[in-house]
Amino acid sequence: MAQKTVLRKPKGFMDVYKHKPGTEKDRTHYCPGCGHGILHKLIAEALEDFAVIDKTILISPVGCSVFAYYYFDTGNFQAAHGRAPAVGTAVSRANPDSIVISYQGDGDLAAIGGNNILQAANRGENMVVFFVNNAIYGMTGGQMAPTTLEGQKTTTTPYGRNPLSDGYPMQMCELLNQLTAPVYITRTSLHDMANIRKTRQAVRKAIRYASEKKGFSFVEVLSMCPSGWKMDAVRAQQWIKEKMIPRFPLMVLRDNAENTGPIERPVPVLDPEEVKKVLGYDTFETTGFKKRPGTMFRKVALRVAGFGGQGIMSTGIALANVGMKYGYNVSWLPSYGPEMRGGTANCSVKIQEDSIGAAECTEPNMVIAMNQPSLEKFEKLLVPDGILIYNSTLIDVEPSRKDIRVCPVPITGIADELGDTRVQSMVSVGAFAAVTGMFDPEEIKSLMPTLFAGKSEKVRKLNEEAVQKGYDHVKRNF
């Protein structure tokens, strides 16, 4: 690069701040002596010098620098409070060749966005984060920020920040330095010319790393807020030197870029056919069976309920899959507690000619209850004349309602006789087929390779038998 002969407003800025409302489109909104302007200028200069203005996307935060998009002649986003690293992640992933800059203040980055920055840094997103630390919430009128110093008076700590009630200043560089992924972490200051020039070097280095796709760079800049600190700009620079630097020591905490190659992330699978293949649905035709004439139901709203582990969910999924094969519209909606086994579980299944609105069955016309508590709970929901299939092996109390049709099936007992209680779900499926007359047991059996994809032939045979037993039991007894 040729030696500069003139220092003037860098090209990284707009010529005229045309997006800024009002008449003063030739100047920033910042207070006199604000550190933001200095850092803005260093960034804009670096973007111009590296000729990357057109491939840079800047994420503005919430805070005084919320309007950074008025000034920078780059691509611009403005993110919700603290979310700039998340927005930056999306921008960077969608445009891997762009230079993403997240520009944030201390309230934005260290308070509400604390976890956002940690996660983005931990993923080593290819972006630069400029963290302007002025130890105060400037925009909102000088309240205590996470980086406010011990004893510092703000509008919300009028007696000074007391660590016993308000905690200690958060050192974000040191926090991020615990993570493996970041390549460059540094803390600089704007309190005198030597340090402004050091900041300039850090800004240029970070932007260069981003253009070389080195990963995550974090530049913390101690900056003055003359209005919030209630002092003039020159005194504010002194204050940084005397008060802030002892708490926030200036140093390069990490610079690993030399040992880091350009980051190439795995390309996500977005092709619908590929997704189907991964889920094992590439060979599954959603139609194929002829609907059986004379079925009792145009519309099945089924609730299957029981203990977790009783095959509640698999019954629901199997029925929905079979229904789909017959050309019905189907839905399946699980509902269970945090535990995988032993808790209560239930699912809603809809199988019908019409299109489905809500997937949840609040007024089921059919219930399969696998245990006593489920019977008590879901019996009440049944519509009059609805059908209740219950597991008579585990339930020895008669259902209390008289306006419904009941169909006790020893589901667990049948499964146990077959040698594996886990096939209860297929006994239920068989019983359902017999009660409704919607499905043919032979056709259900022909779907075993799909329903039990990846399972052994023995397991499939056992389940086929279970379907038949459940079907036969209902046919024989009712």
Next chain:
Amino acid sequence: MNKQWEYPYPEIDPDICKGCKLCVAACPKNVLVISSKLNSKGFHYSEYVGEGCIGCGNCFYVCPEPSAVTVYLRNYVEGEVS
């Protein structure tokens, strides 16, 4: 018309300057002063005394207002793009 500047000098836009005095404090030669006059925003703006600038660029880099300070360095040729 090309014109070679023999000496470097700063140019401060009196209307954009917010009078924060950072440049006055940063100038190693003390050739910037705060004017007794007010600009249209009511700030006492910073101005160059007219000689003594060495073209160090401090005032440019310390100024928070992007377009307030321009520094013409020794070998600047007018009309040239830097």
